[in-house]
Amino acid sequence: xxxxxxSDPDSFNxxxxxxxxxxxxxxxxxxxxEGDIHGGPGYWIISKYEDIKxxxxxxxxxxxxxxxxxxDRDMQGGSGEGGLEAPLLLDMDPPxxxxxxxxxxxxxxxxxxxxxxxxxxxxVSRILDDVGKRGSCDFxxxxxxxxxxxxxxxxxxxxxxxRNRIFNWSNRMVGGEDPEYQVEEGGQMAAATEMxxxxxxLAEERLEKPKDxxxxxxxxxEVDGExxxxxxxxxxxxxxxxxxxETTRNLIAHGMLQLMKHPDARQRLIDEPELIPSxxxxxxxxxxxxxxxxxxxxxxxxxxGQMIRKGEKVTLWYPSGNRDEEHFxxxxxxxxxxxxxxxxxxxxxxxxxxxxxxxRQEIRAMFEGVLTRLPxxxxxxxxxxxxxxxxxxxxxxxxxxxxx
Numbered sequence: 001x002x003x004x005x006x007s008d009p010d011s012f013n014x015x016x017x018x019x020x021x022x023x024x025x026x027x028x029x030x031x032x033x034e035g036d037i038h039g040g041p042g043y044w045i046i047s048k049y050e051d052i053k054x055x056x057x058x059x060x061x062x063x064x065x066x067x068x069x070x071x072d073r074d075m076q077g078g079s080g081e082g083g084l085e086a087p088l089l090l091d092m093d094p095p096x097x098x099x100x101x102x103x104x105x106x107x108x109x110x111x112x113x114x115x116x117x118x119x120x121x122x123x124v125s126r127i128l129d130d131v132g133k134r135g136s137c138d139f140x141x142x143x144x145x146x147x148x149x150x151x152x153x154x155x156x157x158x159x160x161x162x163r164n165r166i167f168n169w170s171n172r173m174v175g176g177e178d179p180e181y182q183v184e185e186g187g188q189m190a191a192a193t194e195m196x197x198x199x200x201x202l203a204e205e206r207l208e209k210p211k212d213x214x215x216x217x218x219x220x221x222e223v224d225g226e227x228x229x230x231x232x233x234x235x236x237x238x239x240x241x242x243x244x245x246e247t248t249r250n251l252i253a254h255g256m257l258q259l260m261k262h263p264d265a266r267q268r269l270i271d272e273p274e275l276i277p278s279x280x281x282x283x284x285x286x287x288x289x290x291x292x293x294x295x296x297x298x299x300x301x302x303x304x305g306q307m308i309r310k311g312e313k314v315t316l317w318y319p320s321g322n323r324d325e326e327h328f329x330x331x332x333x334x335x336x337x338x339x340x341x342x343x344x345x346x347x348x349x350x351x352x353x354x355x356x357x358x359x360r361q362e363i364r365a366m367f368e369g370v371l372t373r374l375p376x377x378x379x380x381x382x383x384x385x386x387x388x389x390x391x392x393x394x395x396x397x398x399x400x401x402x403x404x
Contacts, residue, residue, distance in 0.1 A: 025048055156214075178388065199237040203230065
């Protein structure tokens with residue numbers, strides 16, 4: 001089989017290439033691709049669950065510090081590109097990663113997130129109040145995007161009227177290779193710069209007048225006597241705005257698509273809402289929003305008898321790991337009752353997603369609301385997907401339903 005260049009967004013025009021990855025898992029689980037679309041060096045494709053897990057848990061051998069995208073041209077931490085003077089949390093190895101994660105993790109404990117549950121449900125109710133009486137809408141922009149956007153804007157300390165600016169900036173950064181979001185040459189860097197300037201203004205307010213919110217606790221908190229620096233705050237603001245917005249939005253969108261394609265599963269959730277938590281886990285496994293992250297070998301290493309040389313790039317494909325036949329029974333079947341379901345949609349190891357509890361809570365709240373109030377939702381037009389080789393994104397889903 002000819003391997004697709006996975007650095008090319010057009011390789012995902014018809015969705016994630018599960019057929020190619022089935023072949024890779026069976027015939028060539030550690031596969032080399034010569035070169036990338038931008039003329040850069042080649043990269044290894046890792047497709048098996050256990051290999052992704054092993055590499056993710058070995059930061060002393062497989063480093064994140066050289067960047068997490070296939071190409072070297074992206075906004076890498078520490079390079080100063082795009083206004084970044086400090087690395088993103090994604091682009092850190094221990095011990096820096098441990099220190100930075102401690103500085104920002106206090107607001108994401110299960111206890112802190114549980115306190116937001118009622119508020120998430122109230123936001124869902126307001127969203128559905130707005131669209132429910134109309135009988136049709138764009139599920140992505142008017143429903144799926146609104147909950148994570150409002151929650152993240154509040155966590156970031158942004159006024160409600162500014163949340164669409166966060167939406168716009170994150171679309172331009174994540175969707176920089178999508179014609180719909182390419183508003184200008186160098187739009188990704190411009191969006192990042194605009195976001196940093198905005199973040200600086202919020203930080204100055206919180207430093208002068210702290211509030212009882214996440215931003216104040218991060219800016220004034222200390223770990224081993226150290227406080228977060230402004231460049232580190234910029235990097236954290238960016239990653240929270242992107243990861244807390246884009247990924248949850250796309251999971252909700254993909255999850256709703258699957259329920260509309262599997263009406264029996266949807267009806268069972270309507271009849272047995274206690275199954276929603278396990279359905280959310282299956283959505284995460286079946287349609288993981290983040291398709292891959294990259295590592296770089298710090299020394300020669302062997303995976304399944306294949307020698308990976310120092311300095312070579314290694315890409316970890318989570319949707320493939322989540323369909324690994326050796327780890328999941330009936331991996332290509334969407335099963336809302338699947339247990340156990342040890343998927344890797346949130347990553348593995350030290351880079352396990354900081355916002356896991358928040359994402360799960362938001363997704364549950366959204367489906368509890370939609371399935372109760374708009375139970376007969378149907379696709380009503382062409383579904384539009386994001387042109388990206390990193391995020392499995394959905395831009396638009398026209399839907400219709402019985403108006404409330």
